[in-house]
Amino acid sequence: MKSITIRPTLASWRKESRGLLQQGVAPEYIFFDDGTQTRSLFSEEQLLTEDYPTPHKVKNATSIRMPKSFLGLAELVACNRENERWRLLYEAIYRLNNGEKSLLSISTEPLVRRLQSLAKEVTRDRHKMKAFVRFRKAGEDSHSGREQFVAWFEPTHSIVELTAPFFAKRFASFDWSILTPERCAHWDGDEITFTEGVDSSQAPKDDELEDYWRTYYASIFNPARLKLKAMQSEMPKKYWKNLPEAPLIAELTARSSLQTEQMIEQGPNREREHVSAKVPLGAQHPDTDQAGLSPQEALARIEELSFRQIDEAAVACRHCPLYEEATQTVFGEGPPHARLMIIGEQPGDQEDIAGRPFVGPAGQLLDRALAQAGLVREEIYLTNVVKHFKFKTQERSRLHQRAHAAEIHHCKPWVLAEILKVRPEIIITLGTTAAQALIDPNFQILRERGLQVTELAHLAPRVIATVHPSFLLRQKESRKAAQEFSLFVNDLQLAAISDPSKRLSPSPRQTEYHRDSFKNGR
Amino acid sequence: MTFQRKLSILADAAKYDASCASSGTDKRDSSGKNSSALGSSGGAGICHSYAPDGRCISLLKILLTNACIYDCHYCINRRSSDTPRARFTAQEVVQLTLDFYKRNYIEGLFLSSGIIRNPDYTMEQVVEIARALREDHHFRGYIHLKTIPEASQELIEQAGRYADRISINIELPTQKGLETLAPEKNLRRTRQAMGGIRLRIEENKEARKDKLISAANKPKAFSPAGQSTQMIIGADEANDHEILHRSNDLYSSYRLRRVYYSAYSPIPDSSPILPAKSPPLIREHRLYQADWLLRFYGYSVGEIANEDNPHLDLDLDPKLSWALRNRSLFPVDVNRAPKDDLLRIPGIGVRSVSRILSSRRHHPLRLHDLQTLGISLKKSRPFLTTLDYHPAPSLLEGDRLRQFFLPPPDQLELNFSKKVAPQTNQRIALSAATGEF
Structure with missing residues (x-):
């Protein structure tokens, strides 16, 4: 077994993998070390002593294929924090280049399912980032007059770079930063730049619109249809701490059954005469359901x-x-x-x-x-x-x-x-x-x-x-x-x-x- | 009245509309150097939050005003209700939409309104807000405008130019129901208005495809995310067959993208002829499932509910229920059956079917392959065969199979108990999730 040192990016993995594929190195002989994970699985000794075959046939670089369908999947899998992702990707690309061309269309293949589910986790995390990032207004640029907004977000996977362009296209007209513990993205109206991660103290603590937002959240909720599980499956608790509306959930939930029972028990208001019935105002429109002349x-x-x-x-x-x-x-x-x-x-x-x-x-x-x-x-x-x-x-x-x-x-x-x-x-x-x-x-x-x-x-x-x-x-x-x-x-x-x-x-x-x-x- | 109070009243008044979709519209964004535009749309819809009722919050869903000259018994805003009334100015709605959007709380605006003065006056106000957002503020997020059949054609034409989706609520599936509960509404008028919207959408699509018209002269998209509607469930006497028949009519006649079902929900100060009661959430859920079968699984209305069996089975999902009534068509051979037959196996969805189809080209499928594909065997197993599995012939006969799928009896009791507290209701309806599969 051999440890291959890469940076934790798809580009770096691709470069190393191409070389390995050319040499025909089978996946079981390699361990990718991207510097972010512990090596507890393999001792130094193992890494040094286990067999690593000498390259037997060197393939032409142009004969190595990385089809689009694979790269699309790999781009997502690479963002997953799963330690095994590089090895799994290598196993897939090795098999794709060694006689299993249609591997990716066989969903019953455990490796394919595994990669698909890693990709799905990333897709979901990206989707939640698009949904749950909450910008707070930080001020205005003194020169350009552009508004400036900052958000604090904690993604599960390494998705900031992949997802930032979405925000740039959506919020082009003001400056923004999305701060996360691992990576931060910044937009100035011209380009996106990335910096190292920070802690949450760097982000603004409040925004004047948040009270309105909470009012809206509380009012749009229908207490007669309480379905907490349904809510939590879409908005898991791990996101709650950065959502300004989340602190309301407990109270709204607690109040709901009482509110509903009251509405049902109170019953209709029979004191006031029901004004409808006699002269429907809609009758001013031609009632097209009236039969005319035969x-x-x-x-x-x-x-x-x-x-x-x-x-x-x-x-x-x-x-x-x-x-x-x-x-x-x-x-x-x-x-x-x-x-x-x-x-x-x-x-x-x-x-x-x-x-x-x-x-x-x-x-x-x-x-x-x-x-x-x-x-x-x-x-x-x-x-x-x-x-x-x-x-x-x-x-x-x-x-x-x-x-x-x-x-x-x-x-x-x-x-x-x-x-x-x-x-x-x-x-x-x-x-x-x-x-x-x-x-x-x-x-x-x-x-x-x-x-x-x-x-x-x-x-x-x-x-x-x-x-x-x-x-x-x-x-x-x-x-x-x-x-x-x-x-x-x-x-x-x-x-x-x-x-x-x-x-x-x-x-x-x-x-x-x-x-x-x-x-x-x- | 403070703005906060207004917002509270006018959001509360809007919450009985189930629609929240923000997907399926034209792709647009605000990119470009020094762009002054705001927003993007056209991908999958994004749900920015979820309320404890399990419903997603994607759009700022509010009424312009909750004052209304109509008197629909099921509606909290009917003119005979003593609910507090409020009205936004157009500017307030525009500003709130932009402010919420910039903070990434929402995908856009879903604007509806009570009818004030007359239908055209109301619609003019609604259209003006959409116009201001699009033209004055270059807003490229999603806009859903609710309209009414009585609004003039010119206003609907304008609404469709600014909105991603326009919708008219059919409210109840039959004219009889409307006459009892919504005296100002008329089924025929609603259907004709939906026909008018379909016509405009189709003419607009033709014109935009026309190669003889230069790109610069092409008309702007008209309601690119189509039209939708909503039916209230459990307020009138209509049965599930009538409801699904109406949905099918609206899908095929007017090409609606979605019919939303909204269980009639208790409201404060309810009407004497329609007292408050717990919403029939399971029935609503079953209707959504049946609706899915109509749209994506090739079922006809008659197969799901018909005049002889007008009610959906509340204990079992409609697909399983259909399979139990048509056992002679099973088991289906997963390795040979055509797509249409695979789609009929309980527990196997559209995505699983396409995975089966692509996988079986490479090798015959065994039972464990189905598990790898993420298919739950609990529901599907009695109805299929694989290379290594055939259900015992006796399994598909007799009542035991139905018993096997029924929910545990203790939940049933709750279901029949006289007074269903919302908490227990919630437990029964856990599977109801967002009302979709």
């Missing part, structure tokens, strides 16, 4: 209601359970007398949040298709057959679910009311739900898409059915997706043709007739 009523009174009133009634609709889970009603959007109306199935996750139709991924795809078809979104009235988002949650996201026939039935009057108000020249339905709800309950979208030749004058002079953009989003295969996209654009283009008389059968629209037939149709 969709049927709204439709029946379509003549007298303004567009806005219909919108408001739809916002308050409670006629199917979908409103309960949805965030809000997503009503149609667009010019009130648009020439073209596009009707989709129902709002999705993003529409539900934004309160506007077609703003999610399907809406963005629709925008692209509209642009290719030569249509302008701002000139189109966009809406859905169902006004609330229906979904199930999975892994913290919401997945679209198809609305039931009953839900569609309840919601349909809203879209019919929109049609009656807008009176579009052309309607495009997107997807099966919209087509089956408005055109024919047995509509087969892929077979019957395109301009509808059957009489649908109660909807609009021209009705075009096509797929829903979300159908295009579901196409995995890129060629198929491109193909479907251009079919979709073709369908949309049918709406761009200005003179319908050449192309289709339905007679020019007569408004009165259209409205009546609509009512009769129900």
Whole structure:
């Protein structure tokens, strides 16, 4: 066995270790002496007499590897006051360089666990230093006018140098010193310097803010939830002597059970009349849980209601359970007398949040298709057959679910009311739900898409059915997706043709007739 | 009124809000030569102290004022309570935050307020404090602003520009509960406001990622640490299923970072319809555990609590309880099972699972390897197999297994005793720690 003298720093250990690794010295032959520990484990005699192999093969310096993952761990372990740390680190680096490349990822390896737990102790100590350092104001620099603060802290491990940069970044605008028994750190606004350790008498004894801090500490404590063990596991007693608030703990604890019992026994104050109940002040806000006009009523009174009133009634609709889970009603959007109306199935996750139709991924795809078809979104009235988002949650996201026939039935009057108000020249339905709800309950979208030749004058002079953009989003295969996209654009283009008389059968629209037939149709 | 007295009243009034997080925000600091900025944030949160209630003190958590026009029965600040009232000036809050921060007492400010005059007036005051800290004092520490659904969109927009996190308390999971206990609050309005915040956060993220916008023109981060909320437990009749259903709704619909559960705690001058009682700390703890299962372990709400079994088992943690109800899925082979199945073994956490996954690539695991990984075998052993260990088939059958995990009977008695003094309460709830795993 050989004693290797190093300074108690990672850099010094690294330098010596590189040499030892080159010589291929196995860890059991070495003892690192960093000058801070007693050698009681090994007598001088042992150190001198035990075998120390003569270097057999000298490795090339560049072949010695100290991977980043190891150095990250070593930086922390080096700060631990554990006497064995240098030898353990050497054992790890020796094995890493002698055939056990993935050693550090094997957490079941006792050496790895040991190093991890030494590193964890240091991490925890650093974390506690960031938490429990308490600065006291020491004055102001007479030249620069900068405030000066000083803290006294007693870390468990040698972490001052590693942790000081955190304070420099956080408290750059004033001068500070953190004094500890082993090492002191100082910041002057420009750089951190380190000096030898001092004793606590060097630090200021008080700070004018500490009374406020204690007041805050005592007031934020809830005596009905006393959990001393939980507190002590996070704020162990060893830190208490340097925490200005700690002297309060005993008193707060002692008082707590009495305080709580008093509150419970005292019971409610029944003498004063409880003012709430009758007129909630919050009622000045529109109570959005009040159900409004039913969709049927709204439709029946379509003549007298303004567009806005219909919108408001739809916002308050409670006629199917979908409103309960949805965030809000997503009503149609667009010019009130648009020439073209596009009707989709129902709002999705993003529409539900934004309160506007077609703003999610399907809406963005629709925008692209509209642009290719030569249509302008701002000139189109966009809406859905169902006004609330229906979904199930999975892994913290919401997945679209198809609305039931009953839900569609309840919601349909809203879209019919929109049609009656807008009176579009052309309607495009997107997807099966919209087509089956408005055109024919047995509509087969892929077979019957395109301009509808059957009489649908109660909807609009021209009705075009096509797929829903979300159908295009579901196409995995890129060629198929491109193909479907251009079919979709073709369908949309049918709406761009200005003179319908050449192309289709339905007679020019007569408004009165259209409205009546609509009512009769129900 | 002295400043000290004000501080005492307005901190006391704020203590029923459980949130204390200061983590997960943008990385920033004050470095730079002759920097006049103060503070840093963005790493792990730092808890600067702990009160004897086991809760961490990370932020200066205070109300701007505890005067309030609302009358929520569970709240110490409701307008019908005769609690002493106080109000800080904006300048006082700013100065106290800076003074505490410079002494390293806190990570930043958590500012909330009773509603005075009207929601917008209140919110304007709150936003002004955040603005002053950020713009006048270049404060780079953490700011959490509490808001209310009724505040205008413009004010929420401003709040999000200055704050690391904004939050709205949902308070109770059902509209029915709110109608009884918080007549001015409305579930739908709260959810819509949360939706609005989610929308702003997402739009802001998109804009900040946009390569077409030059770095100088990028908008400032909007509430980079997301939004959170709090539910009060045990004040209304809501069961655990309703509570977890609501949490799941808020996580998936509005991308909340956290739902905090706060056991209804006795307050002085309590409301006649909600008299003071000991807080249901164990239930609160079980809800936090269940919440963790939802967020990190891939459980669905229905697996933890459903309409037929709406209450969590107070004696056993929800994961163990689920495993005992689904014994046919065990034992799980530690050496072969996919990650999702490993996560379901009682007593094995997310970190242990990733250690198992990385270790078993190198060699098959034996029982003692699990111990080396720091896994407690007491809870996990009946539910797993290793290279050298298979639980006796009879172990997974019958009632004995459940009995084995139950807490010792003397503690149970305490649990059922009529009047539970806080001291004994504390003993039962030792494991509750900070309300997290």
